[in-house]
Amino acid sequence: MQQLFKRANESLxxxxxxxxxxxxxxxxxxxxxxxxxxxVIKEVRLADALLAFGSGPQVIELKQIIFHIGDLWPFRExxxxxxxxxxxxxxxxxxxxxxxxxxxxxxxxxSDQAIASELRICFTNMIQYFQDERRxxxxxxxxxxxxxxxSDLTRKRLNLLIxxxxxxxxxxxxxxxxxxxxxxxxxxxxxxxxxxxxDESGVIILNRCIGLLGTSSEVFGILSASTSASTA
Numbered sequence: 240m241q242q243l244f245k246r247a248n249e250s251l252x253x254x255x256x257x258x259x260x261x262x263x264x265x266x267x268x269x270x271x272x273x274x275x276x277x278x279v280i281k282e283v284r285l286a287d288a289l290l291a292f293g294s295g296p297q298v299i300e301l302k303q304i305i306f307h308i309g310d311l312w313p314f315r316e317x318x319x320x321x322x323x324x325x326x327x328x329x330x331x332x333x334x335x336x337x338x339x340x341x342x343x344x345x346x347x348x349x350s351d352q353a354i355a356s357e358l359r360i361c362f363t364n365m366i367q368y369f370q371d372e373r374r375x376x377x378x379x380x381x382x383x384x385x386x387x388x389x390s391d392l393t394r395k396r397l398n399l400l401i402x403x404x405x406x407x408x409x410x411x412x413x414x415x416x417x418x419x420x421x422x423x424x425x426x427x428x429x430x431x432x433x434x435x436x437x438d439e440s441g442v443i444i445l446n447r448c449i450g451l452l453g454t455s456s457e458v459f460g461i462l463s464a465s466t467s468a469s470t471a
Contacts, residue, residue: 244403247396254393255424261382268375272328275372276311279335279365283309286361289354297345301358304342308335308365324383325376332373339365390428397425 283305290298290305311331339362346362349355400421408414 244400247399251393251396251400251424254389254396255427258386261379261386264382265379268379272372272375275368275375279311279368280309282361282365282368286358289357289361293349293351293354295348295350297348301342301345304338308338311335323386325380329373329376329380332369332376336366336369336373339369394425394428397421397428401425 286305287302290302293301343359343362346355346359349358401418404414404417404421408417
C-alpha cells in the first residue's frame with residue numbers, strides 16, 4: 240500500500256505542477272486576447288463609419304462581413320476562462336480572419352478609393368489582431384490539453400490518497416492536515432473543470448494550488464512516517 244500511495248502522490252505532484260503552470264499562463268494570456276478582441280471591435284466601428292459614405296452592392300456585403308466579425312467570443316466581455324481547451328475560439332479567429340481577407344478583396348470594386356484605402360488599413364489591422372489572438376489561444380490550448388485528458392486519473396489518485404489517509408492513519412493533527420490538503424486539491428480540480436476566472440478569484444485559486452505543491456511532499460512524509468509507526 241505504501242508504494243502505491245507513494246506513486247500516486249508523486250504523480251499527483253506532477254499533475255498539479257503542470258496544471259499550475261498551464262493555468263498561470265492562461266490567466267496571463269487571456270486578458271491580452273480580450274484586448275486584441277477589443278481592438279478588432281474598434282476597427283469594426285471605424286470601418287462601419289467609413290462605409291456610411293460608400294454606395295453600391297459591395298457596401299452591403301462589406302457591412303454584413305463586419306457585422307459578423309463584431310460578434311466575438313464571449314470571454315471578451317466576461318471573466319471566466321475554460322480549462323477544457325480553446326478549440327472553438329481558435330477556429331473562430333481563423334474564420335474571422337478569412338472573412339476579413341474576403342472583405343479586402345471586395346475593396347477592388349469600391350468606388351471611392353480614398354475610403355477604400357482607409358478600409359484596407361482597418362481590415363489589415365483586424366487580420367493581425369486575429370492572428371495574434373489565435374497564437375495566444377493555441378498556446379493556452381496546448382498547455383491545458385493534458386488536464387483534459389488526465390483529469391479523471393488525477394481524480395482517482397486524489398480519492399486514493401484521501402481514502403488511504405482516512406483508513407490507515409490514526410487520528411491525529413497530522414492525519415487531519417493530510418486529509419485537508421488532498422481535499423483542497425480535489426476542490427481545485429473541481430474548480431478547474433468549471434473554469435477559472437480571470438480576476439482575483441483566479442489568482443486565489445492559483446495561489447492555493449502553488450501552496451499545495453509546496454506541501455504535498457511534506458504531507459507524504461507525514462503519512463509515510465505515521466504508517467511505518469503504526470505497523471511497527
